[in-house]
Every structure is written in C-alpha cells, then in structure tokens.
Amino acid sequence: MTGPTPKPLRPPLLRVAGLRKSFGTNLVLDDLDLDVAEHSCVVLIGASGSGKSTLLRAVDLLEEVDDGVIELRGVDLADPWVDANAARARMGMVFQSYNLFGHMSVLANVTLAPRLVHGRTKEEAEAAAVAMLERVGLGDKITAYPDQLSGGQQQRAAIARALVNGPELLLLDEVTSALDPELVGEVLDLLAELRAEGTTMLVATHEMGFARQAADLVCFLDGGRVLESGPPEQVLGAPEQPRTREFLARLHA
Template structure:
C-alpha cells in the first residue's frame, strides 16, 4: 500500500512560537463520583503522532471524546489550532468538521455504498461537488486496495476492510487532527495488521494523529511520542523509543512489564 499523504513531512514538536494543532490544559471530567480525567495537560504538534496508552479505565477514550466534543469537560480548556473549542458557545458540529474520528466500531452507514460512506461528509458538510468528492474517494480507496469495493455495501466487507473504510472516511475531508480510539480492538487478530498498516501509512504521510491503542509494539514503532495515562493523570510521557526502552516512573515500568513481551523492550 502506498503512503497516503494528507500533510507535510513529520516535524515533531513545534518550533518556538508555533501554535500546536491541539492544546489541552487542566482537563477534568467526572461521571458522578468517579473522576475519570483529573487534570490533563497535553499538546499535539502538526504532523505529530501521539499514542495514548494505559489500562482499561485510565481515561484514554474519555479524553478523545472530550476533544471531539462528544463529552463535556468539567474544567479546563481545549484549543484546536488556537481556537478555544471548549467554550460552550462553540458550534460543536463546525468543530467536528475539522476533526476526523474513528472509534472501536466501524459505524459505517449500512444502507450506503462504500464510496457513499467515504464521500458523505465531503458532500454534505464541506459542500464539495459530488464529482470531485467521488474522484477523491475513489483515489483513497485505490490507495488502500479497496477500489473494487467502491459500490459494495459494508456488510460485504471483512471487519478489517470496514475499519479501513472508516479511517479513509475520516481523512477524506483533510481534517486538522485525526483521533483514533482502539481501532483494532473489535477485529480478529488476523485483520489487525491491515488496519495498522493504514495508520502507519497515514503517519508517514504527515497526518496529525492522537490515538489510544493497546498495541504496544505499534505505538513504539509509529508514534513520535507516547503518553501513559494512569488513573486519569499523565503518569509519564516521552519520545516513543525512549519511553519503551528506559521508562522513568515505577508505575510505568510496572505497566509495561505486564503488557510487553520481553522481546519488545529490546
């Protein structure tokens, strides 16, 4: 599969004075008495891939949902390319049009063809002419090896194919930020590789990605930076290779010892 370029070359952290694509400050979110996010500070730079890791219940999915304005925050500030999108007066639909999001389940429209699923937001939200949207959609499907399935309905695809279509649908509008929430967790093991290959291609093409994942070796090899959430707090973060080879915090070492085979730490 050829790379899918949606931005410039990867550049890591921003130069001084350059606004990050995403900036989180003091993000807190509780559900009743349960405090899920307890003060998250995080920046994501243009063309950077940041992987969120942590045990189930650590707050990864909730954090992504707050960024996409699917969950309100109790305190803090979220800025997308400098705009305060946590302001309650913000038009959430307008903000989501600037963000691509893919969650654990494919959420493709079953009554629409693959091509119509991929082009729907381009046509209805971004008002792109149908012919132009379909040209781009077919090009993206060609790049992920699914051009022959453009007219098929989702129930004719494997789970891995459906998830790849969902990811392509999310990037078809050239979003400023792509959110991926455990996109392989609902897949059979033999289908995981094809989805990870697409994400790797997007990362190599310069897409700005914030992803929650339980695939540790993938996070190590693809992410620029890894953020370990523990109990709703950032326990440790750092460049991916350094994070896995020399974690600083005892809690991080304990977590990695549970989830990593010894060979992955080499």
C-alpha cells in the same frame, strides 16, 4: 493563571490543559495536560478506564467536559459559544467498532460528509472518495455494504471516511482492538503510511509495536492524567514511573 505566560514561537496544533471530566462520581479525566504538535503522531497508552477514549471523545466534542482547555490552533473548543459542528468538521475520528453506516454502501459512507458538510458536488465527492478508497486498498469494494466486508476492510473504509475531509487532526480510538489478529497488520500499516505523509494523529492503542515504530510521543495515562510521556524508546524502553513499568510488564506477560 499568575501573570502572562510567554507563548511558544510555534504553538502546538492541539493543546489540552487542565482537562477534567467526570461521569457522576466517577472522575475519568483529572487535570489532564497534553500537546500535539503539527505533523506529529502522539500515542496514548494505558489500562482500560485510564481515560484514553474519554480524552479522544472530549477533543472531538462528543463529551462535554467539566473544566479545562481544548485548543485547536489557539481556539478553545471547550467553550460552548464555539461552533461545535464546524470544529468537528476539522477533525477526523475513527472508532474501535468502525461505526460505518450499515444502510449505506462504502462509497455513500465516504461521500456523506463531503456532500452534506463540506459542500462538495456529487461528482467531486465521488472522485475524492474513489481516490481515497483506492489509497486505503478498497478500490474494488466501493459498491459493497459494510456487512459484506471483513473487519479490517471496514476499519480501512472508516479511516477513508475520516480522511476524505482533509482533517487537520486524526483521532483514532483503539482502531485495531476489534480486529482479528491477522487483520491488525493491514490497518497499522495504513496508519504508518499516513504518519509518514505527515498526518497529525492522536492515537489510543494497545499495540506497543505500533507505538514504538510510529510514535513521536508516547503518553502513559493512569487515573485520568498523563503520568509519564516522552519518546517511545524512553517510555516503553526505560519507564521512570513504577505504574508504567507495571502496565508494560502485565502487557508482555
């Protein structure tokens, strides 16, 4: 606010600054700052209620925030005069409980936005969807309906549904939390592959193994703020904050 701040040479893909969100009297995001560089994987960790999900939902404009900046390539999406539908179309969101449309086949789920939002023809959309479903290992489940799939398969279909639109930023909200333990691996492996391909990701998770292996930056959220952030070996290996140490100790107990 005081005088012009020199802009970095390469601004981050996503810049969140001073973000504030309350539900009634419950303050969920409290003056939160976070940058996500292009082609990086930022992992959000923290206890339930620390604001991870609300942050992701706010970035995808599914929640209206009280104050702060949500800049995607320099455009502040939190401004109500920005076209929210167009902004959301540039990002991909994957939910904890998959949120596949139960009345549609997997193929119809994945071709819906390309056809309705991105103006693809049926043929283009289906070709891209089939390629993407094969990519996530669901080439043989194209005509299946969500309730015929396992949790891991449903979540991979949901990831394909988000990815097929070529999002600039992929938001993942505890995508393995609803899965049986033996199905977690197949989803995390897929995310690691996407990470290796350079997909920009903002991931809320309780999977510390994934954070250690795939994150460029780990952020520990507490009380609606980023209490500590840094490379995984630092935040997970030698945390500075007592709250972070406490959280990690309880997780491993």
